[in-house]
Amino acid sequence: MYLPLLGQINLPWFIILHAFWLVLTGLSLLFAQPISNLLNAPKIPPQEASSAKTASRKKDDPSTLLGMSSMGLGLAYLTTSYMEIERNQTLYASVLVRIALGSLAGLRGLLDVLVTRRDGNGGDGTKKTLLIVGAYDVVGGVLLGYWLGEGGFSGRPPAY
Numbered sequence: 159m160y161l162p163l164l165g166q167i168n169l170p171w172f173i174i175l176h177a178f179w180l181v182l183t184g185l186s187l188l189f190a191q192p193i194s195n196l197l198n199a200p201k202i203p204p205q206e207a208s209s210a211k212t213a214s215r216k217k218d219d220p221s222t223l224l225g226m227s228s229m230g231l232g233l234a235y236l237t238t239s240y241m242e243i244e245r246n247q248t249l250y251a252s253v254l255v256r257i258a259l260g261s262l263a264g265l266r267g268l269l270d271v272l273v274t275r276r277d278g279n280g281g282d283g284t285k286k287t288l289l290i291v292g293a294y295d296v297v298g299g300v301l302l303g304y305w306l307g308e309g310g311f312s313g314r315p316p317a318y
Contacts, residue, residue: 167239169249170305176298177239180232187225243306245317250306254313256299264292 167174238248267288274285303310 165240167236168241168243168246169235169239170243170302172298172305173235173249173302174239177232177235180228181236184225184227184229184232187221187228190221190225245315247315249302250309250315251313253299253303253306253310256295256302260292260295260297260299262292263288264296267292 169177234248235252238246243249267285270285270288309316
């Protein structure tokens with residue numbers, strides 16, 4: 159596949175979709191909170207900045223950091239896509255990383271479900287999101303590992 163801005167893209171079709179999805183999701187999360195909300199945020203006096211009362215009334219929005227991380231992952235795939243698949247270390251290394259991180263996300267989501275059932279508390283959707291992301295990454299990592307063939311699950315291209 160050739161794109162004018164990126165040049166030749168040597169990635170499996172499902173990784174191309176995944177990379178662009180990560181970049182677009184990252185952009186949407188990065189700009190999810192309007193700049194006007196940031197500019198009109200209440201000022202916290204320095205003497206109250208570390209108090210427990212201030213900590214409970216001010217919550218940081220993690221969507222900006224999550225957006226930057228998602229964009230970084232997607233751009234890592236795209237910026238290394240110029241090289242042949244057999245020599246693309248990022249592609250091979252991502253197999254094990256995706257399986258490990260997906261497993262951890264799924265485990266955390268499962269633990270949250272079990273604790274919620276025991277405590278009888280409702281959920282905020284984080285459990286479901288963690289389980290979905292965990293399943294998506296494990297399945298994606300296994301699919302990519304099989305697609306790469308030799309060395310797919312070693313984390314190293316066959317050339318090394």
